[in-house]
Amino acid sequence: MAQQYQTLRLVLGDQLHQNHSWFSSVDDTTCYVMMEVWSETVYVRHHIQKVVGFFMAMRQFAATLQELGHHVLYLKLDDEDNEQTFGENIKKLVARHNIQRFEYQLPDEYRVDEHLKQLGAALTIPCQAVDSEHFLVERDFVATLFKGKKRFLLETFYRKIRLRHQLLMEADGETPLTGQWNYDQSNRKKYPAQLSIPPHLPFLQDAREVVAMLERLKVPTFGNITPDAFDCPLTRKEALELLEHFNRLRLSHFGDYQDALSERHWLGFHSRLSFVLNVKLITPLEVVEAAIEYWKTHQNTIDIAQVEGFVRQIVGWREYVRGIYWAKMPEYATKNYFDHQAPLPDFYWTGNTKMKCVGHAVQQSLDRSYAHHIQRLMITGNFALLLGVHPDEIDAWYLGVYMDALEWVEITNTRGMSQYADGGIVGTKPYVSSANYIDKMSDYCQNCYYDKKQKYGSRACPFNSLYWDFYDRNGSKLKNIPRINMMLATWHKMAADEQVKILEQAAFYKKNAK
Ligand code: FAD
Ligand code: DLZ
Ligand code: SF4
Numbered sequence: 001m002a003q004q005y006q007t008l009r010l011v012l013g014d015q016l017h018q019n020h021s022w023f024s025s026v027d028d029t030t031c032y033v034m035m036e037v038w039s040e041t042v043y044v045r046h047h048i049q050k051v052v053g054f055f056m057a058m059r060q061f062a063a064t065l066q067e068l069g070h071h072v073l074y075l076k077l078d079d080e081d082n083e084q085t086f087g088e089n090i091k092k093l094v095a096r097h098n099i100q101r102f103e104y105q106l107p108d109e110y111r112v113d114e115h116l117k118q119l120g121a122a123l124t125i126p127c128q129a130v131d132s133e134h135f136l137v138e139r140d141f142v143a144t145l146f147k148g149k150k151r152f153l154l155e156t157f158y159r160k161i162r163l164r165h166q167l168l169m170e171a172d173g174e175t176p177l178t179g180q181w182n183y184d185q186s187n188r189k190k191y192p193a194q195l196s197i198p199p200h201l202p203f204l205q206d207a208r209e210v211v212a213m214l215e216r217l218k219v220p221t222f223g224n225i226t227p228d229a230f231d232c233p234l235t236r237k238e239a240l241e242l243l244e245h246f247n248r249l250r251l252s253h254f255g256d257y258q259d260a261l262s263e264r265h266w267l268g269f270h271s272r273l274s275f276v277l278n279v280k281l282i283t284p285l286e287v288v289e290a291a292i293e294y295w296k297t298h299q300n301t302i303d304i305a306q307v308e309g310f311v312r313q314i315v316g317w318r319e320y321v322r323g324i325y326w327a328k329m330p331e332y333a334t335k336n337y338f339d340h341q342a343p344l345p346d347f348y349w350t351g352n353t354k355m356k357c358v359g360h361a362v363q364q365s366l367d368r369s370y371a372h373h374i375q376r377l378m379i380t381g382n383f384a385l386l387l388g389v390h391p392d393e394i395d396a397w398y399l400g401v402y403m404d405a406l407e408w409v410e411i412t413n414t415r416g417m418s419q420y421a422d423g424g425i426v427g428t429k430p431y432v433s434s435a436n437y438i439d440k441m442s443d444y445c446q447n448c449y450y451d452k453k454q455k456y457g458s459r460a461c462p463f464n465s466l467y468w469d470f471y472d473r474n475g476s477k478l479k480n481i482p483r484i485n486m487m488l489a490t491w492h493k494m495a496a497d498e499q500v501k502i503l504e505q506a507a508f509y510k511k512n513a514k
Contacts, residue, residue, distance in 0.1 A: 002096045005031040005071065010090065010104040012112065013040065013054045014406055016061040017280040018236055020105070020133050026069040033093060034062050035075035038084035043111070044399045047223035049230065049369035052210045053403050057234040057279055064235070078213050086112070087119040100125055105132040106139065108322070109407045110329040134280045135322060136161055136315055142323020152324060152425055155182065158316035167288060167311055168304075182312065183255060183305035190441055191260045191268070198249040200267045201242060203233045222349060223366045223401065231368075232275065232403065239276035243287055246271040247294035252302045255309030259374050261442035263356065266364050270372045271310075274404035277318070284314045321412035324426055335415055336391050337423040338474050344384065344393040345513050353514055355462060356448035357438050358383055369403040376402075377431050378438065381418030385432055386466035387510060388473070391421040429483050434467040456505035462513060469506030472499070 006029040009022060013034075022032075036055050055077070062074040075082045075089060083089045094102065102120070106129050107113050120127035131138075145160065146152045159181055162168060168177045191197070207230035214221065233242050253269040260268060276282050288311045295307040325332065347353040351363035361375040371380070376398070384394045391414070398414045399405045416426030435452035439445040445452040445461075454460035455468070471478065471491045478484045491499075 003031075003071075004098045005029055006099070007031070007101045007103060008033060008090070008093060008097065008099040010034075010086065010102070010116075011061070012086075012105070012107055013058050014108060014279045015105050015132055016057055016236075017105075017132065017134055017283075018061070018064065019283075022105075022130075023065065023068065023070065028071065031071040031073060031097065031099075032062075032065060033073045033075070033090070034058055035082065035086065035089050036077040037075075037082065037086060037089065038077065039086070040112075041077065041219055044396055046221055046400045047366075047369045047402070048211070048214065048221040048225045049223060049232065050400070050403050050405065051214060051219065051221055052207045052225060052230060053232045053234065053275060053369070054279070055210050056205060056207060056230075056232075057281070060235050061281075076213070077219075078217055085115075087115060087122070090119060091123070094123065094125060102127045104129055106130070108132070110325075110333075111407065132280065134283055136165060136284060136319050137323065139323070139326040142320060143327035145323075146327070151428075152320075152327075154316055154320050157320045157323070158182075158312060161315045161319060162311075165285065165315070167315060168292060168308060178304060183308045184312075188259055189256045191257060191262050191265070191443075195257075197265050197268060200272065201245040202231050203238050203242075205230045205232060205234060223369060233272075233281075236281045239273070239281040242271070242273060242276065243282065243290055246273065247291055251291055251294060251306055251310060252298075253306065255306040258309055259378075259441055261357070261374055261379070261438070261444065263360050263443055263447065266368065266370070266372075268372060272370065277314075278404050278406055278409065284318060288314050318409065321416070321426065322408050324412050324416065325408040328422070328425065332415065332422060333395075333411060335422045337421050338388070338477060340385075340388040340419075340421075341390050342388045342510065344389050344397055345387070347514065348380070348384075348397055354449040355383075356450075357442065357444040360444065365401050369401065371402070374441070376413070377418050378433060378441070381414065382431060382433055383463065383466075383513075385419050385430060386463065386470050387513060388470075391415045391419050394419060424481070429481050430470075430478070432467060432470055434464045435461040438463065456501045460505055462509040465502045465505035466509055468494075468499075468502045469510075472503060 009030060009032050011032050011034045036058065041051055062072045065072045073093065083092060090102065093099065102123055102125060104116055107116060142152065142157060145157060162176065166173060169175065170177055206228055207225065208227045211225060211227040233239050250269045250271060257269050273287060277284060277287065291307055291310050295302050348362055351359055351366055353359045357379045361371050361379040365371045395411055395414050399407060399410045412426055415421040418431060420427055420430035435445060439452050449459065450461040451459045452461050455464040468491055471488055475488055478488060
């Protein structure tokens with residue numbers, strides 16, 4: 001007979017939170033279950049590194065819980081006994097182990113939340129959802145804060161969090177350190193040619209077993225992996241090492257070069273903490289507190305703009321987009337403000353394009369399952385928006401390609417910030433640019449097949465004509481956005497024959513982007 005437990009607790013693949021109160025004591029009547037399931041693996045086509053990263057981190061977490069004395073059931077994707085959905089596996093385990101009570105931590109994704117609510121209703125035993133004890137504010141904090149408002153301003157939210165958790169505040173508890181809340185304006189530098197960027201901290205893992213399993217089961221994935229040297233932090237110890245490395249070597253220039261792009265650097269001064277944060281191996285509060293602590297003891301070499309920029313990303317943007325997700329789902333996933341309908345070009349899946357900037361960002365994404373924020377926003381996102389790609393196709397790509405992609409943070413950044421498909425809930429304006437901005441922030445244009453200065457002609461940079469085409473076709477939907485008005489006026493003042501040439505060139509690229 002199978003072992004009997006009173007309580008069954010589900011731990012999802014992005015709930016690897018060792019310091020959760022669930023694990024504070026060992027209880028022989030409680031069993032934890034973790035499962036690799038087909039339903040989560042194929043709901044979107046994932047990069048192979050994402051699936052491997054999740055499964056390996058889950059397996060290590062299960063082993064850690066066992067070492068701590070907890071009872072853990074772990075279902076691998078190829079276990080014969082695996083019913084391949086959370087719900088069916090739970091039902092089977094409840095019956096087999098004579099479970100009297102089922103508990104789960106609130107999931108971060110709407111899809112899974114609905115699935116578990118339905119499961120709870122179908123079970124005949126008591127079912128309880130508890131907090132995941134990871135985020136700084138509750139799921140509905142943003143919705144409550146902005147009740148009745150059309151715009152959800154990040155800055156309002158960010159200041160509330162700084163005050164609530166007393167982060168970078170003066171002793172009076174009300175004034176931000178130095179009197180200034182935000183140093184966004186100073187985070188706009190391009191990499192100087194001579195700047196030396198520290199090497200990244202690799203975490204080379206032997207992923208051969210999991211890769212072989214995925215191949216054997218013919219799990220549909222894309223992207224590249226080196227199975228015996230898969231580079232990804234997978235444990236809490238590794239997450240803490242990555243954080244220490246970031247504070248020591250990257251924090252000093254984080255803000256300065258946050259928006260910089262280069263063919264020579266894939267990481268720059270970014271942290272690469274998003275995966276370990278999103279699977280909860282580390283908490284946002286411990287990350288920002290460690291960065292602030294480091295800065296306090298190194299104020300002679302690190303200025304406040306660097307640490308404030310970092311804190312804003314984590315306790316500002318990250319928490320804020322989660323709040324928007326829960327305030328606006330499920331309707332959010334259908335938003336298409338510009339009614340864009342074009343398909344995503346093939347080169348998003350292959351990297352095969354003559355555009356140096358797009359090619360670099362896509363190839364890096366295929367090789368590393370990682371791109372930093374400005375690559376996602378101002379290169380791949382910008383180009384898809386200019387081209388008028390349907391947000392569903394763009395979301396599927398972003399959700400699949402990045403290790404850190406979970407819908408709550410992916411869709412709000414993609415459909416919201418990047419594509420403005422929500423009509424301005426997350427972003428105050430669409431993030432579009434011509435070659436001018438890309439050239440200002442990068443070294444891409446100097447080695448590109450296309451000419452950054454040309455708007456039309458056989459070598460004209462596609463960003464240029466598509467940029468003006470975007471204003472032309474969406475003028476009526478853009479005219480009330482203050483910072484966009486100026487560009488609309490410039491477009492309308494342009495000579496008619498110039499406009500025709502630009503629009504013809506854009507029409508060509510819309511059919512033949514390469
Ligand atoms: P760093 O630059 O070192 O920043 C530190 C941390 O701040 C990140 O680890 C992340 O946790 C947080 N952060 C920074 N910017 C954001 C943001 N806009 N929203 C939420 N958190 C932020 N982030 C994800 O975690 N998952 C996604 O699926 C995701 N999809 C994105 C899609 C698009 C189109 C865009 C424009 C951005 C997306 N982001 C996403 C946000 C951001 O690009 C990544 O968090 C960041 O690039 C991860 O790299 P890093 O850890 O080196 O970040
Ligand atoms: C991303 C992912 C993948 C690929 N596979 C699994 C899985 O098999 N089992 C699991 O528990 N979690 C997986 N995850 C992470 C989930 O998508 C995530 O835990 C939920 O969507 C909740 O956000
Ligand atoms: Fe990108 Fe255009 Fe610059 Fe080429 S010229 S790198 S396509 S912006």
